[in-house]
Amino acid sequence: MHANEHDTGPDHRATVHKDTFYVNGRWAPSHGTRQVVVTDPATEEPLGYVTLGDVTDVEAAVDAARQAAPGWARTPVPERAALLRAVAAELTARHDEIAQLETAEIGTPIGLSRRAHAGSPIHFFGSAAHLIERAEPDRTIPGATILREPYGVVGAITPWSYPLHQSAAKIAPALAAGNTVVHKPSEVTPLGAYALAEAIHSAGLPPGVFNMVMGDGPTVGARIAGHPDVDLVSFTGSTRAGIQVATAAAATVKKVSLELGGKSPAVILPGAPLEPALRQALRSGFLNSGQTGMALTRILVERGRLAEAEAIVQEVVAGFVVGDPSAPDTDYGPLVSRAQQETVQGYIRRGRKEGLRLLTGGPDRPAALSRGYYLPLTVFSDVPSHSALVTDEIFGPVLVIQAYDTVDDAVGLANRTPYGLCAGVWGATRAEAVAVARRIRAGQVFIDGAGFNPRVPFGGYKRSGTGREHGRYGLEEFQQVKGLVFDDGAGRAPADG
Structure with missing residues (x-):
């Protein structure tokens, strides 16, 4: 979808007006004033318009995610998995509606919209529930126990090309691993992101666990990437924009996962x-x-x-x-x-x-x-x-x-x-x-012509990025590894001897 700066008010033919964001379990009005028109690329007719956020909206979303992080990390795995399956069920109920919305918004043929834009998010939320239930438990080795823990607050910045597919590929495993999320979808294709946030709200996740702020990269995206209370930022987009995200994140020494360009x-x-x-x-x-x-x-x-x-x-x-x-x-x-x-x-x-x-x-x-x-x-x-x-x-x-x-x-x-x-x-x-x-x-x-497999780790070498998405490797991207080291009873750790 085509998003243009909109300075004179919404087109009279616009049918959708979005000027709220999902923050701390409720829909809150934007603090920004800039609007973009969302256009059907097949007809060049407006579908509606959205209001972009600013750094004040980011601060509210990050604060909500930070406050919710300890409780969500302590939430038992079966409860987390059940909520993720509830999201998948909500998306399933809206499958046809989402497919048609994304065809109108992106211009994707309806068959691909059904599979990738509407179908993939259902898979990713269901798969994340399955993976966290079967994830490797705390592991004991001689003299130590190895734990996997969430990072805390994850900033997820996603593109316009496959907006719900790529959003769910980040949000679902991040939530499954016990992180809270601040999501910035693309302002070029914003309408599907609202459908995803509505499904997450209807599933009943606790307030602050998932937050969504619409905005552009230089304002909202840069603030999420550089925010000191965001512990990990996961970005999909062009290599040029990925370098900007990594640069913004560098001062806070947070983990950065980048899925970038290809040739x-x-x-x-x-x-x-x-x-x-x-x-x-x-x-x-x-x-x-x-x-x-x-x-x-x-x-x-x-x-x-x-x-x-x-x-x-x-x-x-x-x-x-x-x-x-x-x-x-x-x-x-x-x-x-x-x-x-x-x-x-x-x-x-x-x-x-x-x-x-x-x-x-x-x-x-x-x-x-x-x-x-x-x-x-x-x-x-x-x-x-x-x-x-x-x-x-x-x-x-x-x-x-x-x-x-x-x-x-x-x-x-x-x-x-x-x-x-x-x-x-x-x-x-x-x-x-x-x-x-x-x-x-x-x-x-x-x-030999094999197709996309959502269970296989996805990510690039060289300037195509860092980190992996999908399947077990995608889940582990959102988990830190901690070692608990025990004394052997003789006043030293076994490795010292």
Whole structure:
């Protein structure tokens, strides 16, 4: 959704007005006055507007979380798990409503909204309850007991691309581990965050355990990251913004978990079935109109099969449907905002100016679509490694094909990026694909077209971030480790001897 500064009052067509935040178990009015319009990117019509908060709202939310932290940490695990399951039940009851809301707000095709925007939060809250119930108990080793404890107050700062998916991936395990939370969703896609806060309120969590403040990064996000009473900050977004969050947090020496950008390769090895591999790579790269951090945006093929690959790409892309995200047969919708559309158009025009070979697409909205922030699915081929289309995270429906001569060359191209979030590898055999996957510097590698698995740890190498989300590793991200060391009865700890 497109959020614009709104200086003259809400548009008369706006249907939703949000000017409160969820703090200390109740809805409290914003202390800020800035408003943003929320726009349907498929129609360019306003859905409503929200009022942004300021540092006063952050102070109230952090104070509530700090006051609630000791009691929530002492809450028995079965009680915490039951409340998380209650949140999952509330989200389940509102599944269809949330899916439609997110399709309107983000422009995601309704099928993906049902799975990712509405379905994933249900999974994450239920999974967090399951994981904390089965977490490793206090562990005794010779001379000591090892404990896992919550950090205290967690600041969760989440993006617009998959807002509820990424919010739940942080909030659910943080709460399960016994932390309290201050959540700053993206002001670009704010409406789903209100639905999540409403579900959490309806589930009956104690006041102050979960708090939500809407605001921008430089004001609300920076204050959460730098607040001395926030013990851990978990951020998902661009690498540029992640550096700003880490910088703001540095003065208080808090733990910072960052899930940042990606420029992930799809490596199709010699002998791998070409058509299915390309089809799977294209679907990954264009997912959510390319607005996906883990998208496979660089397709690497053997030079001798480049011409064949180009022909397959043109045929496959021609079969994809770009259009109304509420229609059941639509594969890809619009970009989230006019600003995002213009950014991506700039990259496409740059590629044409560089003389790159354009296989499909271009910088202009498809002729059949008279309005909306749409762009055609665009693929450039035989793109050199120094091109910005190879080095930059474009975050739109723009993919590149690169040719390699040997498998070692393919691995070198795959790793020739400052990012290391994900990769895909297709091989003639699984063993061959796994051998190459082990050489790729990325936090997650999909083998032979495997899909997203929410139980597998997710996070990046290099400039793609630090820390892990999802499953047991995501839960442990929100737990500190403490050692209780005992005297052996002879006046010294066993390790001293």
